[in-house]
Amino acid sequence: MRRGTRYVEPMSAGLQEFLRLLDASGELHRVSARVSPLLEIAEIAGRQCRAPCAAPSAFAAAFDPLHCGLGGRALLFENVGGADFPLAINVFGSYRRMEMALGCRERWCASRRAGRWTSCACPP
Numbered sequence: 001m002r003r004g005t006r007y008v009e010p011m012s013a014g015l016q017e018f019l020r021l022l023d024a025s026g027e028l029h030r031v032s033a034r035v036s037p038l039l040e041i042a043e044i045a046g047r048q049c050r051a052p053c054a055a056p057s058a059f060a061a062a063f064d065p066l067h068c069g070l071g072g073r074a075l076l077f078e079n080v081g082g083a084d085f086p087l088a089i090n091v092f093g094s095y096r097r098m099e100m101a102l103g104c105r106e107r108w109c110a111s112r113r114a115g116r117w118t119s120c121a122c123p124p
Helices: 016-026 040-050 095-102 111-118
Strands: 026-030 072-077 088-089
Touching: 016 026, 016 072, 016 095, 040 072, 040 088
Parallel strands: 026 072
Antiparallel strands: 072 088
């Protein structure tokens, strides 16, 4: 989709759709083994956050060359001890996944979109 001179893709309608997109692009790792929610998930997610990501962001290399290739993969724990539902973690843990979430395909699209959401007009 073209808006002005910028190339922008539509954002996912929700988390489930975004997880399908991550899965299809090799950015999601499914963990089917039973895991403890107390410390085990945090340890696995912590290691994944520091690991090289599946697809580094070419745009982030310009302003954050030390971290542009980090973030590992998003994790979907399908069998969490004591829970009746799965747990997705590290979903937005890399620059590339943030760009995918925001539907960005150009250099500063993500920062502009995020800036619009976080800026606010303070009352006088």
